[in-house]
Amino acid sequence: MKIIATNKKAYHEYFVEETYEAGIELVGTEVKSVRLGKVNLRDSYVSLKSGEALLMGAHISPYEKGSYFNVDPLRTRKLLLHKSEILRLKARTEQKGYTVIPLKIYFKDSLVKAELGLCKGKDLYDKRETLKRREEARKLDRIKKEFNTR
Numbered sequence: 001m002k003i004i005a006t007n008k009k010a011y012h013e014y015f016v017e018e019t020y021e022a023g024i025e026l027v028g029t030e031v032k033s034v035r036l037g038k039v040n041l042r043d044s045y046v047s048l049k050s051g052e053a054l055l056m057g058a059h060i061s062p063y064e065k066g067s068y069f070n071v072d073p074l075r076t077r078k079l080l081l082h083k084s085e086i087l088r089l090k091a092r093t094e095q096k097g098y099t100v101i102p103l104k105i106y107f108k109d110s111l112v113k114a115e116l117g118l119c120k121g122k123d124l125y126d127k128r129e130t131l132k133r134r135e136e137a138r139k140l141d142r143i144k145k146e147f148n149t150r
Contacts, residue, residue, distance in 0.1 A: 014119035
């Protein structure tokens with residue numbers, strides 16, 4: 001598994017409760033851009049409409065040598081999930097505060113996959129708590145490292 005892009009903002013803004021693996025329906029030159037790592041997931045999300053999962057707002061830069069084969073970098077892309085997974089996600093997102101967000105895009109063998117997270121939004125104090133815990137873990141690691149080198 002070769003990770004191409006991660007959505008770091010998602011882990012800061014949301015609690016990730018469940019994860020799903022989905023294929024992405026890409027067109028020609030988009031795969032070449034993905035192989036070059038020209039993917040941005042910052043403001044992307046998943047829309048569940050009429051029994052389909054759609055990736056919205058993900059930016060895949062046009063391939064430099066693609067000429068007229070290139071497509072819109074922000075186009076809506078279909079996600080390939082089982083019908084039961086789509087129905088489960090749709091039921092959960094209808095509850096207050098839940099949304100589906102792409103967390104990673106990666107290669108699994110030769111296929112481009114997306115890791116989707118069923119997420120619930122964090123409040124400001126939750127974000128502060130997360131930052132505080134991370135800082136404490138860093139301090140503890142520094143102390144352990146310093147103690148082990150003596």
